Amino acid sequence: QVQLQESGPGLVKPSQTLSLTCTVSGGSISSGSYYWSWIRQPAGKGLEWIGRIYTSGSTNYNPSLKSRVTISVDTSKNQFSLKLSSVTAADTAVYYCARDTLYSNYYYYYYMDVWGKGTTVTVSS
């Protein structure tokens, strides 16, 4: 059974770059038709999709964050990563990684079926 685990600093200073890694266990990050996504959730608020990556390196980003976000993949380590630059207090949130699975029945549907437990990142000096 595939499991995801987020890791990275829990505290980041304003204007710096937030860096998180998601480690995939129980399966290869390269197997199957999967994208790998990042999602965040400020305390008491809703979910915000940040972006996703395919193992080929193809990415899609939330337009509102695109100028500050980079998602990358390291298939040799079975990991994918998030970098968010120039952070402010508004970037304080729980950050989740998730597997974005393809389902095809003539059309091609994606859904996020496996999630990490989330990691809390606070932006503060």
Place this chain on the structure above:
Amino acid sequence: DIQMTQSPSSLSASVGDRVTITCRASQSISSYLNWYQQKPGKAPKLLIYAASSLQSGVPSRFSGSGSGTDFTLTISSLQPEDFATYYCQQSYSTQYSFGQGTKLEIK
């Protein structure tokens, strides 16, 4: 950008009730609509994908319907473990977006 709007934002109901949550997209998204359940302190859990397909392991009291711009999540008979927050999410665009959530509380 595709905006997703859920209604209501919160809902009080009793065990055994039938509950319906609505999600509306700002443009047609065909059936590219997923539903998630989130409990406090936990990651979201996929319930329904492609508008009406039940994820493996999810109880059959959960069902989804709709296409185009209007979608519903129905819980046929609320159980105590169903009190949570529910989110819709569109995957029509490669730039995903979520609804703001519907918090289902015990009456």
